[in-house]
Amino acid sequence: MLDRLLLFITAGCLGTLLMKMHIPIPYMLGGMTVAILYKTFVGEKAVKWPRLWRDIGLMVAGYGIGVNFNTAAWNNFLHELAGVSASTFIALGASIIIAIVTAKVTREDLKSCVIGMLPGGMTMSLLMAEEDKTINPNVVVVMQVIRLFGVIISVPFLTVLLLNAKVINSPLGMVAHAGYHWAIFIPLTILGSFIATKLRLPTPVLLGSILATTVFNIFVGSVQPVPGFLMAPAQLSIGLFMGMILDAKRIAQTKNVLPFVIGGTALLVVISIGVAYVLSDLYGFSLVTAFLAMAPGGIAEMALAGLSMGEDVATILAYQLVRLLAINLLVPPVIEWYFSKSQ
Numbered sequence: 001m002l003d004r005l006l007l008f009i010t011a012g013c014l015g016t017l018l019m020k021m022h023i024p025i026p027y028m029l030g031g032m033t034v035a036i037l038y039k040t041f042v043g044e045k046a047v048k049w050p051r052l053w054r055d056i057g058l059m060v061a062g063y064g065i066g067v068n069f070n071t072a073a074w075n076n077f078l079h080e081l082a083g084v085s086a087s088t089f090i091a092l093g094a095s096i097i098i099a100i101v102t103a104k105v106t107r108e109d110l111k112s113c114v115i116g117m118l119p120g121g122m123t124m125s126l127l128m129a130e131e132d133k134t135i136n137p138n139v140v141v142v143m144q145v146i147r148l149f150g151v152i153i154s155v156p157f158l159t160v161l162l163l164n165a166k167v168i169n170s171p172l173g174m175v176a177h178a179g180y181h182w183a184i185f186i187p188l189t190i191l192g193s194f195i196a197t198k199l200r201l202p203t204p205v206l207l208g209s210i211l212a213t214t215v216f217n218i219f220v221g222s223v224q225p226v227p228g229f230l231m232a233p234a235q236l237s238i239g240l241f242m243g244m245i246l247d248a249k250r251i252a253q254t255k256n257v258l259p260f261v262i263g264g265t266a267l268l269v270v271i272s273i274g275v276a277y278v279l280s281d282l283y284g285f286s287l288v289t290a291f292l293a294m295a296p297g298g299i300a301e302m303a304l305a306g307l308s309m310g311e312d313v314a315t316i317l318a319y320q321l322v323r324l325l326a327i328n329l330l331v332p333p334v335i336e337w338y339f340s341k342s343q
Helices: 002-020 026-045 052-064 071-079 081-106 110-117 123-130 137-161 182-198 204-221 228-245 248-253 258-283 287-294 297-310 314-342
Strands: none
Touching: 002 026, 002 052, 002 228, 026 228, 026 248, 026 314, 052 182, 052 204, 052 228, 052 297, 052 314, 071 081, 071 228, 071 314, 081 110, 081 182, 081 258, 081 287, 081 314, 110 123, 110 137, 110 314, 137 228, 137 248, 137 258, 137 314, 182 204, 182 248, 182 314, 204 314, 248 297, 258 287, 287 297, 287 314
16 A cells, blocks of 8 residues: 555655646546556566556546536537548557558467557457457557557647647636536546446546536536646546556567557657648648547547647547447457457
């Protein structure tokens, strides 16, 4: 318990430093960095960050994201449906091409590489790797984790350095807001997580919290944003859990795919910037919003980054959510059909 407390305090100090440097999602990045360094130096003796603590963090983050989606945002989403669909197929197509090249050059299993490079399908990919004995789980885990880490770490810095984004919202601040008291997030997120789990939705704790908050916000009444004294610890907990996922042994066993994963992730980020320019011109939202909407990272991380920069979180959420649902609900049966047919 003492080790976890020290990790949390250290990550909090680093997150505060990153916040002072005006870095987006500072506490999540602080948590990830501390966890990676800790596990690298301590090795197998490293304590694990409890999944329950991560899930509580996801509930808080999900509520904080869902608050931004209202009726106007829904109407905008319907207007931009063609762009949302096209951007999803572009991201998916680019990922599959990268996976094919990786498999051909490294002679790794193609199915493992395709599942490993799916943008936004980390949970589903890891579950498929556990259940399907024809898949190399080491390849899937390493490719997914490296891709996700690469995007989460690089995208916030790119938005600031290349796109001139400004961090304007401190995670520790509490903005006055009319509506139902923020404490309603407790029953909302618990109920949403429960229903999403029963429906077997991807990343049910996060997605259930987002959808429950969104539905309440649209059909019942607006709710207050989550206070900073909850959002900062939530980001820390999510970051610490994610940082613990990286395993040096798995990386050593799949080092032949590393250059392709890193290069492929960089290519996906470049493609995201290119598509972001088109989306920004078509629909009129900012380039930073478009980039965060397209970035092949996690829905929570990109939405929280947008929140810290005062961007259109509803648009970011819509694009990321459609890609998440498409990849998690539609892609697995297509993959199974294709590879069973080719055997």
